[in-house]
Amino acid sequence: MSDTKEALLAQKAELENRLAAIRKDLGRGLDADSSEQAVELENFEVLQEIARVAEQELAEIDRKLAALNT
Numbered sequence: 001m002s003d004t005k006e007a008l009l010a011q012k013a014e015l016e017n018r019l020a021a022i023r024k025d026l027g028r029g030l031d032a033d034s035s036e037q038a039v040e041l042e043n044f045e046v047l048q049e050i051a052r053v054a055e056q057e058l059a060e061i062d063r064k065l066a067a068l069n070t
Helices: 005-026 034-068
Strands: none
Touching: 005 034
16 A cells, blocks of 8 residues: 555554454453353454554554654
8 A cells, every 4th residue: 555644544544443343342242152252262362463463553554654744
């Protein structure tokens, strides 16, 4: 993706929306069924990793935006 300010801001908004959805999913808690909990726990780990990567991407976008503003 291009490093223009508009492109960076669009990418930032997309990542922020994705993180909000992930945080909502993570905050729902676990199902009462133990077999369903096992699946949910696996998904929880995946969601945590996706969130971590998205946060890193957001930090990089913020650095690029700051550089554009200097």
